[in-house]
Amino acid sequence: MQWTDEADAAVKKVPFFVRKKVRSRVEKEVTEAGKTRVTLSDVKTTQARYLKKMSSEVKGYQLDACFGGSGCPHRTTTSEVLVERIERVMAGADLLGFLRSRVQGGLKFHHEFRISIADCPNACSQPQIKDVGIIGAATPEFTDIPCTACGACSDACKENAVQLSATGAAVAVDAARCVHCGSCMAACPTGTLTTGKKGYRVLIGGKLGRHPRLARELPGIHDAETVVRMIADFLAFYKSRSTHGQRFAQLLTDADIDAFTDKWAS
Structure with missing residues (x-):
């Protein structure tokens, strides 16, 4: 699909965590319209529809992984199975229903609980700025x-x-x-x-926004089974503390992180 310079510049101004989704949607709608070239007008039209329907697109969580499964030469671990297990834990937590019960008005993507997995310390999937970051380690x-x-x-x-x-x-x-x-x-x-x-390093409490914060690493290298149990623990903590859609990082105190450190020391 061919993009004009103006259209490409416009989509680059979209927040990075939804940019890929917006770009894909623009191309889909342009293709359905029988066109082969994306213009600035196409981007604005799709973006307006997308933002209007955002609440219906929110699923309560985001789970990202790097491209290790397609052949990253730096991979330390293989995380495909871990991704599937964490997906099941997050889906089972009914985070969408939880957020709907806590947030007044329409849900936005920034309300979602975010986990990112990287297969090596290069951390292409940006685990340092997510609620929970997981990095392959050996x-x-x-x-x-x-x-x-x-x-x-x-x-x-x-x-x-x-x-x-x-x-x-x-x-x-x-x-x-x-x-x-x-x-x-x-x-x-x-x-x-x-x-x-061999296993995974685990970081918690990262976020961007008006008051950005890098996630803090919990000591140790953990196997996949332990990581899954840690995720369930973090989600239970989050649901017990969040009253109106706050991010995990906003809820965590130094004492809470110390408690998680002691609990999951390996």
Whole structure:
């Protein structure tokens, strides 16, 4: 589908979390009208209809994932099954019915509870600004196989977390620098470095808006089963505190985050 410069510039001004949906709808309506070129008038017409019908489009939650399933070369974990399990938990929580009972007037997309899953620390799906962010993680672990001091692990680590001895052998990984991306283990040709614990990092309480806030990470790397139970716990907390459609981040105090940290320590 061909877009004029004016039409393309206009759709880029739409909030990013609905931009893809608006763009798809514009192209659908233009195609149904028998046209092959999107103009500024088409964008404005579709946008007006979309905003008018927004309340009927809201489903109570948003669940995003990166494009790891289609071949991301950086993926640390495979999250397709986790996405399906979290989708079932969120659908079962009847967040749409909950929001309708709490929010006066029409529902907007910003009322929805948002979860984002990224298969690696590059975090293309922006988990740091969602109610719950989930990031694939793999912890490096040393084996008994002698290091040949080839330097491959150090070269692969963008965080400079791999510590080398005077002879160039890998001797340790700085936990404070490591983001658990798995690059050093993948690069090691001898098996000196291997994958230890594998799972997901979990962040809570991120949002944009007038008072943006980055999500805070709960310590530990959690398996898929634990992540699903954590999501159910977060949703129960959210539904017990939200009185008029506040975001999860608005409800969380430092004491609440500390309580979640203690509960889900791994």
